[in-house]
Amino acid sequence: MKRLYTLAQKNYKPVLMLSYDLLMLTVAFLLAMTVRFNGAGLITEKNMALCVGITLMSSSLIFLRLGLYRTVIRYMGQQAIVAVLQGVTASAVVLAVASYLTYAGVPRSVPVIYWCFALVFVGGSRWLVRLYYQMALEIHKTRVAIYGAGTAGLQLYKGLIHGEMYKTVAFFDDNASKQNTLIDGVLVYSPAKILDVIADRDISEILLAMPGVPKRRRREITRSLRERGVVVKVIPGMEELVDSAGRVSDVAQIYENILGRAPVEPQKDLIAGSIAGKVVLVTGAGGSIGSELCRQIVQWGPVQLILLEASEFSLYQLERELRQQQQDEGSAVHVIPLLGDVRNRARMAEIIQAFSVQTIYHAAAYKHVPLVEQNVVVGADNNVLGTLSVLEAAEAHGVEQFVLVSTDKAVRPTNVMGATKRLAELVCQDFGRRFGRTRVCMVRFGNVLGSSGSVIPLFTDQINAGGPVTVTHPKVTRFFMTIPEAAQLVLQAGNMGRHGEVFVLDMGEPVRIYDIARRLIQIMGHTVREESNPDGDIEIQITGLRPGEKLYEELLLGDKVAGTEHPMIMRAEEERLTSERLQLILGDLREACAQNDCEKVHRLLTEAVKDYSPKQSLVDSVWQCTEGMERKAAVAVVKRLPVGESGRS
Incomplete structure (x- = not known):
């Protein structure tokens, strides 16, 4: 019964549409007879009733065969129009043939009149529904303009027509021959008028659809528009999306609307002060954040950019990309790729001393919550002791600035990863307070769209x-x-930090992951399969919280927040550990990591990080296996003891 009910639910729309079409075909026949006989259009003879019955039955089979009930009306296009035209024409032919075979006496002009009425009723009703749906959507759509009136711009425009988020109200194009022309009623403007058009047409965003233009030109356009306060999103070409040729970071720009706010624009003077004319080192350079840091750093003219990465393949890919970027932009920064582990203090000291490093961006860390939860010792060793190793080398060799890339999971952590990052922050706070040669600070932010392992x-x-x-x-x-x-x-x-401060970005309101899933499904041209829409394309499944995962994240530990030179960046004043206690904890942690003592590492994290409240017991994979083996060995020893021996102390 349940299966039949589900089947009926799934097919009720096509059944209703077919019933409506058969009713409209009957009405079309009656109207055709009425027109032909000046008001006498009733079916009074058996032969005529048989003729109409054959016509309706044949028409239903023809309509089903042509797929009229598989087409979603709101997406109906040229192919659907052709199908309706073919179906109505075939129905009129069947009426003429059925009239001849049944001797119904239907005049030869009736099928022609019937065809006209049927086309209006069957095709026109569908277009009315489509028009109503589009008009209802227009009210809630964001008004946008497309920069690029070529093939990619046209493809994007057609895609947005059927979407639920954007309405295209203008085109912009550098080609003078395309300016002042109309594309489906939308005017193409010169980019010189862009600010005036944005104000006049109430445009919220510009979608850059120029995949065939060199990357250098696209960057120039994007930078120019964003400097004028315009929200710009770069859209890859359809071929890039289909072939997966576009990088994740490119595709992710389509989803910036998920933020619910405009992207925060940088202040050039703050960036240039830490990079221009300096030797810059990025640890974890092959990661999502590290690689983007490197892409942006080369644009600010450092003397040298040193890439430190433990993964050979990631380092190789990044070096190639940066060399290509410099070739496209005409810059010449000396990029030095180095393999190394931040936990190796001797290696770090050697690198910093050899190249006289002045600025360090420390992005090397294990960041995936479930993985670090199952690899407690390695996570603490890398995230805490690795940070300590780089800091010690930086202070010893006179590095000017050290910036730690942190995470919102360090605030009242419920997982090992968050606890290790908070302890790394405490180490940075201590160094910033105790030493003066290196300016130390931390940057804390939430999830990053498009980064490896992120939801997008x-x-x-x-x-x-x-x-x-x-x-x-x-x-x-x-x-x-x-x-x-x-x-x-x-x-x-990096240019604002002095003595171990924590900087956070005003990131607006938090976003529900479930809502992101729904939006992304719709953006990619699908519908959500749920109770209210069992015929949808993609289902959203709830799997349950993973070990150490929280329902929500925070960016601040307390209420002490101060402004900075940047209106969207805040400086947080947070509680610190005493140097003496921190040194004892770090000494014990180093010893526990060397001995692979998972329980001790976990206990030290709990003691050091004030608000760390684990949601479950240890789930470290190696530790669980080792504990299990030890328990089995203990049971085996007890079983081998003679009777009475097992109870002795």
Whole structure:
């Protein structure tokens, strides 16, 4: 019964549409007879009734065969119009043939008149529904302009017509021959008038659809518009999306609307002060944040940019990309790729001394919550002792600035990753207070759109695979920012930091992950399969919170927040540990990591990080196996003891 009910639910719309069409065909026949006989259009003879019955039955089979009930009316296009025309024409032919075979006496002009009425009733009703749906959507759509009136711009325009988010009200194009022309009633303007048009047409965003233009030109356009306060989103070409040729960071720009706010623009003087004319080192350079830092740093003219990365493949890819970027932009920064582990203090000291490093952006860390939860010792060793190693080398060799890339998961952490990052922050705070040679600060931000392991690439892969999209909990919320925003925040904070301050970005309101999944499904041209829409394309499945995961994240530990030179960046004053206690904890942590003592590492994190409240017991994979083996060995020893021996102390 349940299966039949589900089937009926799924097919009720096509059944209703077919019933409506058969009714309209009957009405079309009656009207045709009425017109032909000046008001006498009733079906009075059996032969005529048989003729109409054959026509309706044949028409229903023809309409089904042509796929009229598989087409979503709001997306109806040229192919659907042709199908309606073919179906109505075939129905009129069947009427003429059925009249001849049944001797119904239908005049030869009636099928022609019938065809006209049927086309209006069957095709016109569909166009009315489509028009109503589009008019209802127009009210809630964001008004945008498309920069680029070529093939990519036209494809984007057609895609947005059927979407639920954007309405195109203007085109811009550099080509003078395209300016002042109309594309489907939308005027193409000169980019010189862009600010006036934005104000006159109440445009919220510019979508840059110029995939065939060199990257250097696209960057120039984007930078120019953003400097004038215009929100710009770069849209890859359809071929790039289909072939997956576009990088995740490019595709992610489509989803900036998820932020619910305009991207935060950087202040050039804050960035230039830490980079221009200096030797800059980026640890973890091959990661999502580290690689974006490097892409932006080369644009600000450092003397040398040193890339430190533990992954050979990531380092190789980044070096190639940076060399190509410099070739496109005509710059000549000396990029030095180095393999190394931040936990190796001797290696770090050697690098800093050899190149006389002046600025360090420390992005090397293990950041994936479930993985660090299952690798407690390695996570603490890398995230805490690795940070300590780089800091000690920086202070010893006179580095001017040190910036730690931190996370909102360090605020009242419920997982090992967050606790290790908070302890790394405490180490930086201590160095910033005790030493004067190196200016130390930390930058804390939320989830980054498009970074490795973030929800956007994961959801995109799941949608491309046909679903389902997995969400841990319907109420999970997170703060979000784009990769360029995150990198710019790090670069600007480096010039503002002095004595171990924490900088946070005003990231607006947190966003529900479930809402992101819904929006992304719609952006990629699908519908959500749910109770109210069982015929949808992609299902969203709730999988349950993972070990150490919180329903919501925070950016601040307390209420002591001060402004900075940048209106969207805040300086937080937070509680610190005494140097003596911190040194004892770090000494014990180093010993515990050397001995692979998972329990001790976990206990030290709990003692050091005031608000650390683990949501579950240890889940370290190696420790659990070792504990299990030890318990089995103990049981085996007890079983081998003679009777009475097992109870002795």
